[in-house]
Every structure is written in structure tokens, then in C-alpha cells.
Amino acid sequence: MDPTIKIDERVDVVTIFKRGGDIGSLCVPCRMRWRGREIDLTELALRHPTVQGKRMIHVFHVSDGSNGYRLEFDAEGLTWTLVAMMAEKP
Amino acid sequence: MINYGLNTQEPQVMHIDLNSAFASAEQQAWPSLRGRPMGVTNRLSKECCVIAASYEAKALGIKVGVRRSEAVALCPDFIMLETDPSKYTWMYQNLLRIMKSYSPNFKMKSIDEGVIDFHGVHRTRSMIDIGYEIKQRMKDEVGQYMRVNVGIGPNRFLAKMAAGWHKPDGLDLLDHHNLIEFYKGIELEDITGIADAFSARLRAVGVTTPLEFLGANHDFLRKRVFKSINGLYWHDRLRGYEMDAQPTQLGMVGRQWVLRQASNDDAWLRSCLHFLAETVGMKLRYRSAEARGICVWMSFNVGGSWSDKRMLRATIYTNQDIWLQVSKLFDQRPKHMLIRTMGLYLYQLTPSTRSQLSMFDDVAKADYLTQAVDEINDFYGSFTVFSADTLTGTQNVKQKIPFGGTEYFDLLLKRA
Structure with a gap:
């Protein structure tokens, strides 16, 4: 029924920080290493900020063309966490 | 051709509604x-x-x-x-930002809809062009899957009706040129604000279609149908005259919670209710108000409900005062009953006078403590500092998405 798979694991992420553009496309995660696999992220579907206490968290919903991933960037701790994923056909 | 006395002014009110x-x-x-x-x-x-x-x-x-x-x-x-x-609040903030960029006179009606009033705003483009631009901006600035319904009308009521005309992703304008045709194509119950009860009243006096509703004179609507000034309001509203621009007064603040499993465990319920009371206190102070009336209510697993109210001599404002009164009322409940839903609300609200110096030292101390706790929670996130008694509540009561009012989104954001 709820097709999201909770993961909550730290991951390596290659990110492009662009010089210009609107805020939605200034910072784009493009590749992630998770459990030894390298995954190319081809779509930034949605980015939104949230806060946990005074910590600013940027939430990135990205896709590799088949699976969707929820990545969170902790702007204070400078860490990337793969919070959840959803398969292509839930 | 019947002259209905429609408002012939240029439509300058825009209703924006995010689809689903x-x-x-x-x-x-x-x-x-x-x-x-x-x-x-x-x-x-x-x-x-x-x-x-x-x-x-x-x-x-x-x-x-x-x-x-x-x-x-x-x-x-x-x-x-x-x-x-947090996702929906961010969407709301984007919608708000876009709306703000067109007119200083805008109002969010709920988390997913708002109204822009263009009266007095210098425009170089038509309302329809602006409507299409807003739809495109939602796609460009939020996401390509975001669809928006736009309605344009001479008043808030007709703008909302227009926004609901062609869902999803529609854009419609209602004015004196097409209003009669529009009313011919809808049912009485399709009219915003005419739910089952009003519809039954109208039908009981022989008004069965929107066009007959439009054709009814104001005396008939006031005396026979609505039996109040609302009849006159409806008479003018249907014709495109603005009757809904007045700000509404804050009547009450409250919170309710549906228990995952019905319970009569006193300590557990008390902690959860205490937590609810603290969130209501936050809302009260966020609106810079104080309350004199307090009500605790609950519904039971087997059906039926219970509530008790108290009108206080002095206003309450701090979490301690609110919880003291809430717990007294809670103690009066039928203790053997399993509770399914419980809640509380504060009413008889007045603007807070807490910035004034109090004659009584203990009152001032309680206010300073409340202010200090609010400031800590404001900076570090809500419920960084909270009563130990609410610990169970903080772990069990989940923040929900508010429908209707949009007054507490800043508070909600801090809890996200």
C-alpha cells in the first residue's frame, strides 16, 4: 500500500552547484554511491527545505529514470542521507 | 430578457486553486x-x-x-x-510568493487556494493573460506536475465558482456576459456555500435551480429562505457584488486528536491532553491573544460524547494556566469510558495585553517564563523545552495538515 522503502543510510553524492538559475536548479545531485553501487540521478523532481530544530535540511526527490529517491542534505553537518526510495512500479 | 441587475464592472478578482x-x-x-x-x-x-x-x-x-x-x-x-x-508548506509558500508578486491585496483561503484582488492595481495585461502566467509559474517554479485552476470574476464568490468550472487545470472568467449561461448549466448544490441544508430550504420554497435562485428577490430570500441578513447577501453575491471581503474575527483556537486505539488510561491520556494544551497555548500566543473560555471534549469508542466548558473571571495565556484549567475539566469526565477522540479549544479571545507591566510579581514571572520558553522553542524548534508531563504526548500525537485556516503555518514549519 505505501510503496516507499525506508533506508536512512549515509551516502556519497556528487553534486553540481550552478552559478546561476532559479533556486530549484542551483544545487543538483547527479550521482550517488549507495551500498557499493553508483547510481546516476537523471531527474530532480522536487526540492524543498525543512528544519529540524535549528538544523536546515534540504530535501531532494530525485530519480534515476526508474526508481525514485529521497535524499536529505544536512546543511549544518554537511551530510547526505538516503532516507527512502520507491521502485518504478510500486 | 429579464434584467437581473448583474454587476457589469470588469472582473478583477482572481481565485487560484491547486488541483489535488x-x-x-x-x-x-x-x-x-x-x-x-x-x-x-x-x-x-x-x-x-x-x-x-x-x-x-x-x-x-x-x-x-x-x-x-x-x-x-x-x-x-x-x-x-x-x-x-514540510513539502506542502513549501508549496503553500511558493503559491503565496507568486500571488504576492501581483497585488498587495491577496488572501490565502486554505493551504491550497487563495484570492488575489486586483482592484487599484495598475495592470498592463488582461486578467486572463495573468492567469495563464500564474499557471506557468507554478510549473516552472514548483514542478511540471503542479496544475492550477484559475477563476476570474467580479467578486470572490464568482471567482471561486469560475475556478471550479473546468477541473483540472482550467482557467475561466465569469462576468455579466456569461453568468446566466453558467447558472443554466449547474445544479443548486454546485453553488459554493449552498450545502444540503440551504438547498433543502430553497427547494422547500420552490427554488430548484440556480437561475430561480438568481431570480428570487431579496425580501423573499431574507424573510422566507434564510430568515436573516444572509438572504440579502446571497441576493447580491449571486449577481457579482462583493460580499465576502470583510476580514473574519478570530473566534477560537483549539486542537483535537484521534487516538490510534481507544483508551481510558488516565496517565497516558493526561500526558497526551497536556501536550495538546501546550500546542493550543502556542497558537494562542502566536495570535497575540488571551482567552477567557475553555472547553474540553471527547467522543467515546462505543459512541456518544462528553464535553465541559468553563468561563473564567480572568484571561489565561500561559501553558501552566491553560493546563490547570484543562486538567480540572478533564477530571470531570466519565472515567470508565474508552476515549476515541479528544480535544480542547479556547474561546472568548481578546487581544493580549501582556506587553503591559503587571502589578503582581508572580504574574509577571509566569509571563517572563512563558516568553523565555517560547523564544527558546522558536529558535531551536518547537518542543525543545516542554513540560516533562507531556513526554508521552510528544511521542504519540502527530502533527497533521490543517485544512481551512492558514494562520499557523509558521508554527507548523518549526515542528516539521
Whole structure:
């Protein structure tokens, strides 16, 4: 029924920080290493900020063309966490 | 040709409505959900309800309020997610930012709809052009899957009706040129604000269509149908005259909570209610108000309900004062009954005078403490400092998405 798979694991992420553009496309995660696999992220579907206490968290919903991933960037701790994923056909 | 006395001014009110807002936001975030019947609920459980459904789900008859089991019976592949308040609040903030850029006179009606009043605003383009631009900006600045309905009318009522005319992704203008044709094509119950009760009243006096409603004179509506000034308001509203621009007064603040499992465990319920009381206190102070009236209510597992109210001599403002009164009322409940839903609200609200110096030292100390705790929670996140008694409550009561009012989104953001 709820097709999201909770993961909550730290991951390596290659990110492009662009010089210009609107805020939605200034910072784009493009590749992630998770459990030894390298995954190319081809779509930034949605980015939104949230806060946990005074910590600013940027939430990135990205896709590799088949699976969707929820990545969170902790702007204070400078860490990337793969919070959840959803398969292509839930 | 009957002269209905319609408002012939240029339509300058725009109603913006995000289509299936929460479901669309999830479909935007998770590409694999796009084009699929799905919905969101506040808390996934066996018998939870759909609080927002995607258009694909609506096409199958799965609407807001449908239970999970009913939805799965209609569509075995139906997908249900839990709400993500920070996502929807961010969407709301974007909608607000876009609306603000067109006129200083705007008002959010709820988390997913708002009104822009262009009266007095210098425009170089038509309202329709601006409407299409807003639709495109939502796609460019929020996401390509975000669809917006835009309605334009001479008053708020007709702008809202226009926004609902062609869903999803519509843009319509209603004015004196097409209003009669529009009324001919809808039912009485399609009119915003005419629910079953008003519709029954109208039908009882022989008014069965929107056009007959429009044709009724104001004396008839006031004396025979609505039996109040509302009859006159409806007479003018239907013709496109503005009757809904007045700000509404804050009447009460409150919070309710549906228990996952019905309970009569006093200590557990008390902690959860204490937590609710603290969130209501935060809302009260956020609105810079004080309250004299307090009510605690609950409904039971086997049906039936209980409530008790108290009108106080002095106003209350601090969490300690609120909880003291709430706990006294809570003690009066029938203790053997298993509680399914409980809540409290504060009423008889007045603007806070706490910035004035108090004659009594203990009152001032309590105010300073409350102010200090609020400031800490404001900076470090809500419920960084809270009463130890509410610990169980903080772990059990989940933040929900508010429908209707949009006054507390800043508070909600801090809790996200």
C-alpha cells in the first residue's frame, strides 16, 4: 500500500552547484554511491527545505529514470542521507 | 430578457486553486506515482481515510473521506502515502510568493487556494493573460506536475465558482456576459456555500435551480429562505457584488486528536491532553491573544460524547494556566469510558495585553517564563523545552495538515 522503502543510510553524492538559475536548479545531485553501487540521478523532481530544530535540511526527490529517491542534505553537518526510495512500479 | 441587475464592472478578482494539492505534490516528488491512482492520509492505518486523492483516483470514484478498505476495493493498485507537512508548506509558500508578486491585496483561503484582488492595481495585461502566467509559474517554479485552476470574476464568490468550472487545470472568467449561461448549466448544490441544508430550504420554497435562485428577490430570500441578513447577501453575491471581503474575527483556537486505539488510561491520556494544551497555548500566543473560555471534549469508542466548558473571571495565556484549567475539566469526565477522540479549544479571545507591566510579581514571572520558553522553542524548534508531563504526548500525537485556516503555518514549519 505505501510503496516507499525506508533506508536512512549515509551516502556519497556528487553534486553540481550552478552559478546561476532559479533556486530549484542551483544545487543538483547527479550521482550517488549507495551500498557499493553508483547510481546516476537523471531527474530532480522536487526540492524543498525543512528544519529540524535549528538544523536546515534540504530535501531532494530525485530519480534515476526508474526508481525514485529521497535524499536529505544536512546543511549544518554537511551530510547526505538516503532516507527512502520507491521502485518504478510500486 | 429579464434584467437581473448583474454587476457589469470588469472582473478583477482572481481565485487560484491547486488541483489535488497534496496528491499532486507527492506525484511531483515521486515520478513513479505520476498517472497512477494514489492518495495521502495523515496516518496509515487499517481504516484510515483519504484526505487528498490524485485525479486518477478521483476518476475511479476515490474521493476525499473514502476509507482505505473502500479505496482498495475500488482499485486494488491504489497507493496511499502518509502526509509530508514540510513539502506542502513549501508549496503553500511558493503559491503565496507568486500571488504576492501581483497585488498587495491577496488572501490565502486554505493551504491550497487563495484570492488575489486586483482592484487599484495598475495592470498592463488582461486578467486572463495573468492567469495563464500564474499557471506557468507554478510549473516552472514548483514542478511540471503542479496544475492550477484559475477563476476570474467580479467578486470572490464568482471567482471561486469560475475556478471550479473546468477541473483540472482550467482557467475561466465569469462576468455579466456569461453568468446566466453558467447558472443554466449547474445544479443548486454546485453553488459554493449552498450545502444540503440551504438547498433543502430553497427547494422547500420552490427554488430548484440556480437561475430561480438568481431570480428570487431579496425580501423573499431574507424573510422566507434564510430568515436573516444572509438572504440579502446571497441576493447580491449571486449577481457579482462583493460580499465576502470583510476580514473574519478570530473566534477560537483549539486542537483535537484521534487516538490510534481507544483508551481510558488516565496517565497516558493526561500526558497526551497536556501536550495538546501546550500546542493550543502556542497558537494562542502566536495570535497575540488571551482567552477567557475553555472547553474540553471527547467522543467515546462505543459512541456518544462528553464535553465541559468553563468561563473564567480572568484571561489565561500561559501553558501552566491553560493546563490547570484543562486538567480540572478533564477530571470531570466519565472515567470508565474508552476515549476515541479528544480535544480542547479556547474561546472568548481578546487581544493580549501582556506587553503591559503587571502589578503582581508572580504574574509577571509566569509571563517572563512563558516568553523565555517560547523564544527558546522558536529558535531551536518547537518542543525543545516542554513540560516533562507531556513526554508521552510528544511521542504519540502527530502533527497533521490543517485544512481551512492558514494562520499557523509558521508554527507548523518549526515542528516539521
